[in-house]
Amino acid sequence: MNIPQPAHAARLGRPRLLIIGCGDTGMHVLERLAGRKRVFALTSSPRRLPELRAAGAIPLLGNLDCPRQLARLRGLAAHVLMLAPPPGQGEGDPRSRRLAAVLRRPASKARVRPAAMGLGRLRIRQAAIVAKPRLGALARGAGAITVVYASTTGVYGDARGRRLSETTPARPASARGRRRVQAEAAWRSAGPARARQARLRLPPWRAVVLRIPGIYGRDRLPLERLRAGLPRLAPGEDVYTNHIEIGDLARALEAALYRGRPQRIVHAADGQDLKMGDYFDAVADAAGLPRPPSLPAAQVRAAVSPAMWSFMQESRRLENRRLAAELRVRLRHPSVRHALGEWYPPES
Template sequence: MRTLLIAGLGDVARRALPELVRHWRVFAIAHHPAAAKAARQGGALPIMANLDCQESLRRIAGLADDVWITAPPPASGLRDNRTRKLLYALAKADRIPQRISYISTTGVYGNGDGAWLDECSALHAQTERARRRVDAETALRDFAGRHGCQLNILRAPGIYALERLPLTRLLQGTPLILPAEDSYSNHIHADDLARLCIASLQQQRGGIRVFNACDDEPLTITDWYVMLAEALALPIPPQLSRAEVRQQVSPALWSYMAESRRIRNVRLAELGVALRYPTAREFVAQLAANPAWQAVALAKAGKIR
């Protein structure tokens, strides 16, 4: 059985664990006891290490046939030193991973002014967090090219699930942009992203490949929030001009609302995964018809708030 190392045991990775342990002997980097417990509960073997501490990563050298990186970059700066430290540690052995899969972000494309973008579109990352992702992609490409391992980069957009819906803005009444001036956003259900990542790790194609890991239909940001509000019987926030919204929201939130792009996902067919939620509309329709789901979503939002 092949061995797999997971760097970053967050929500998407935990969703994937039941399937991963059927095909790999799975190791997971864990910084805290809670993460180690989650790894064991999912059938993985925890390795106590810290992606911010190079010395702690010595144990992973030569450990795995395949590596799945889901850990986010540091919270500041223009470099992803976490990914770079991980790759440095992996290179300190004769046995180099044969396959690497990395969850990046569609934010690396920057603002497309609503244009359609695909995997060959130029990268124009505008926020520091997106630039850190570009740095990680660059480091991974260099590593894969130098060592001849397969690299799949999955650029994910806004990730959602029943337990991770963006309801705080609705509960707070944060204004939305008028439809005529609104930005496009893209989405993927967390379960679908987990399945896409598993498929990318199972590929035996070789080389470096980028996939836009999003669903089939971009939505305007306002459409997305209005659909959620209607499904959950929440008040729909006021809709204002772009200029008015920019004055009323935080710079961090505006950086998200200001960028507009429509992402093509045609290349996903290569992974052979049929999305359970080809569009966010289909998820919201199920949410609207399921009172139990609504209760879970609202309870989770209440805790977050």
């Protein structure tokens, strides 16, 4: 006989997840997990608090560049999704370095009886981070602290169209890529040595890095670019790009929380060979828009933004065997053309 529990008791029993940087991708993850987990979402914008609350999260107002606020995240959840990017300048990522250092430390004991260390002792006022550090995951009898870091395939730089696996060394050509490499290293190396872990009674540390290519979705297609008539590279100078549909990315991030191997790198990509110009042409054809003009590289460079041009200078193809074999993710949109065919079905 099942005895219904009070609503607050059901909430208390749910495992906790902390999402740091809850933008578009984070909202897709939140949509999947809000009913099954107690999700905390960190944002630096007060304007986003109602949106996050309406989506089922407990919104936390905090700044990754403020070390005093980061300390209060310790012990809040045994699972963490780090979706926030590095700063826009510099060679490293002090945000990841500081946050990893905070999360790996043992949380101090709360001034409450052990039996009373439930969620009721966690106080969140005005959606700001005010929870006192406590035993966290250890107090709840949880196992490993798992952090999934959302990185980028830009860490490889220009591979001249070669096919890359997760064991291919990173060779970033831009400061943006170098910052990501430093962030990955901060998370993967944050776990203490086994002897020190046992001495301090720390939980095991598991960091999983997802290297993510271009994200697309029904509401994330380059339609405005196509309407503006911006050019594509001529076929002889075009580059290979890689893609993942945002819903599939959310599923990969969720799978990494539970199935990701410690300190492992996984390509969250569909594994398809597709050149950038062919991607623009496919979207244009599906949406009933004119194809972009095909121009030599020098003319394209003069017409597009510096950020866009930097992407047009890197060509690589990604293997995604670990996504299927280790995370056991079966993509619902295995290619861009598959997704476009679903979103823009041909008229009968």
